[in-house]
Amino acid sequence: MxxxxxxxxxxxxxxxxxxxxxxxxxxxxxxxxxxxxxxxxxxxxxxxxxxxxxxxxxxxxxxxxxxxxxxxxxxxxxxxxxxxxxxxxxxxxxxxxxxxxxxxxxxxxxxxxxxxxxxxxxxxxxxxxxxxxxxxxxxxxxxxxxxxxxxxxxxxxxxxxxxxxxxxxxxxxxxxxxxxxxxxxxxxxxxxxxxxxxxxxxxxxxxxxxxxxxxxxxxxxxxxxxxxxxxxxxxxxxxxxxxxxxxxxxxxxxxxxxxxxxxxxxxxxxEEGLEARIARHALVGRAMVAGLQAMGLRLFGDRAHKMANVVGVMIPDGIDGERVRTRMRTGFEIEIGTAFGPLAGRIWRIGTMGYNCRGHAALITLGALEAVLRSEGAEVRPGEAVQAAMQLLEAPAAR
Missing domain, CATH: 3.40.640.10 (Type I PLP-dependent aspartate aminotransferase-like (Major domain))
Known part of the structure; x- marks a missing residue:
């Protein structure tokens, strides 16, 4: 991811x-x-x-x-x-x-x-x-x-x-x-x-x-x-x-x-339809954003020009970003991205792309990230991330 x-x-x-x-x-x-x-x-x-x-x-x-x-x-x-x-x-x-x-x-x-x-x-x-x-x-x-x-x-x-x-x-x-x-x-x-x-x-x-x-x-x-x-x-x-x-x-x-x-x-x-595929990326990307924000995490960059299929997330103060990535990978078999240059150590990059751009993949990722962050001592809102993403994914307009 x-x-x-x-x-x-x-x-x-x-x-x-x-x-x-x-x-x-x-x-x-x-x-x-x-x-x-x-x-x-x-x-x-x-x-x-x-x-x-x-x-x-x-x-x-x-x-x-x-x-x-x-x-x-x-x-x-x-x-x-x-x-x-x-x-x-x-x-x-x-x-x-x-x-x-x-x-x-x-x-x-x-x-x-x-x-x-x-x-x-x-x-x-x-x-x-x-x-x-x-x-x-x-x-x-x-x-x-x-x-x-x-x-x-x-x-x-x-x-x-x-x-x-x-x-x-x-x-x-x-x-x-x-x-x-x-x-x-x-x-x-x-x-x-x-x-x-x-x-x-x-x-x-x-x-x-x-x-x-x-x-x-x-x-x-x-x-x-x-x-x-x-x-x-x-x-x-x-x-x-x-x-x-x-x-x-x-x-x-x-x-x-x-x-x-x-x-x-x-x-x-x-076969899926190019427009339908683009809409799927937009929807699942919005669900990921909604979940991250509901968790209490801050997003990086100008929201008006954010890519639909990857989001930058500010690493909470006092949290070791690489340790979280490692625990996500070893504990849940989910990979999220690190960053380069001036953003190294400041943000994670979470993608919703291609075969992984599916609602359940976003929900599992949000649940895993919340669990790891809580165990690392980060102050996040428990239980809200997955619910916020689900509400968006299950809304009538999303069907």
Whole structure:
């Protein structure tokens, strides 16, 4: 019950136990095509280039940025937590001239601050996290998308922690690349990362396509492209897009088992219904919040911009936060999250994501946390947390 990874859905694990197929077997390439189609619905996009990156969520982040950014490019990073700092690091490794637009941890960045930075810097790329689990805050994206369109900047969004648990309307955002991971709301294991790429971003990526001996430029590449070669081979999106295209460029050996899992994750989302799934995350997240508050615990951060699927909880004064986490894990087999940077030792992060985003999981977690806190001497209101969450979960509107 932390901020991810979470327990994978049993159907995903069963799918991943299927026999392996060769990456050019017609049955397997049909699975590739089906997976692309499924994730277009999950991302709410019509983007042709919607597929998987083999690697954790960070692999897709790096693929996006290394393929968009050339050395010297101005880049604006919207930063309100640990993962905004990660975007800065990757962009700087790509040689970008990075301008940060910062917000205090526990808040989000105002659109006007982004607009001012974009007007001043004229960036090639604006990069932001949607939901930063380090602070449990969700950055509004719609206005940033409009700013990028107005100023001809490409918008990259890291939606690792929110895809299928909060609204991630890629086309409505006018985002150019959005990436995610399976191990959060999609209810899969870490190891492969969905990505979707707009035609505008694809044109930029293919303009940098390096022409190897005997390999033609990719679809959409302008003749005589002059962009600098993408520094990575494995994370070269131009090559990966050809691998997932009808050409099936021999780029790497696809992670067959992970594709089975990712495909099943998307099938589960669409069987439940994307809107119903998002509503489930919102409801169980509210129930967790109601229970924590009824217990007398304080929440961290700006409630108006809290993620629906993870909540930051202030550790009560005089309580050893790591001892509580250890007792939760050993006594109840429930894991809750620690924190990073300036929040280390100050908050716990409790997630309600994917397969664990169920009413009974929230109720059991609240009961266990109350029991451990009381035995540690914390002043909490006994018996109220589970009741408060139950009332919300069992309300007629929740059914």
């Amino acid at each position: 932390g901020p991810g990874p979470i327990n994978a859905h049993p159907r995903v694990l069963r799918a991943m136990s299927a026999g392996l197929l060769g990456q050019y077997d017609p049955e397997f390439t049909a699975y590739m095509n089906e997976t692309m189609a499924l994730y277009r619905h999950v991302f709410k996009t019509t983007n042709r280039w919607t597929f998987l990156i083999d690697g954790s969520a960070r692999a897709a982040i790096e693929a996006a940025l290394v393929s968009l950014i050339e050395p010297g490019d101005p880049v604006v990073v919207v930063n309100f937590g640990r993962f905004g700092l990660l975007l800065r690091e990757i962009a700087e490794r790509c040689g970008a001239a990075v301008t940060m637009v910062d917000a205090e941890w526990g808040t989000v960045v105002e659109a006007d601050a982004v607009r001012d930075a974009v007007r001043r810097v004229r960036p090639r790329v604006v990069a932001t996290v949607h939901g930063d689990t380090s602070t449990t805050m969700a950055q509004p994206i719609h206005e940033i998308g409009r700013i990028c369109v107005e100023h001809d900047a490409l918008l990259y969004v890291d939606a690792t922690a929110t895809l299928s648990g909060m609204e991630v309307p890629v086309d409505a955002w006018r985002a150019d690349i959005v990436t995610a991971g399976l191990q959060k709301c999609l209810a899969g294991p870490p190891g492969t990362a969905p990505i979707t790429i707009s035609e505008r971003a694809a044109e930029r990526i293919f303009s940098r396509r390096h022409v190897e001996r005997g390999i033609a430029q990719g679809p959409g590449s302008p003749a005589g492209a002059t962009g600098r070669r993408i520094a990575s081979n494995y994370f070269d999106l131009a090559m990966l897009m050809e691998y997932w295209s009808e050409r099936r460029l021999n780029h790497h050996t696809e992670a067959t088992t992970m594709l089975y899992g990712a495909r099943e994750c998307a099938r589960l989302v669409l």
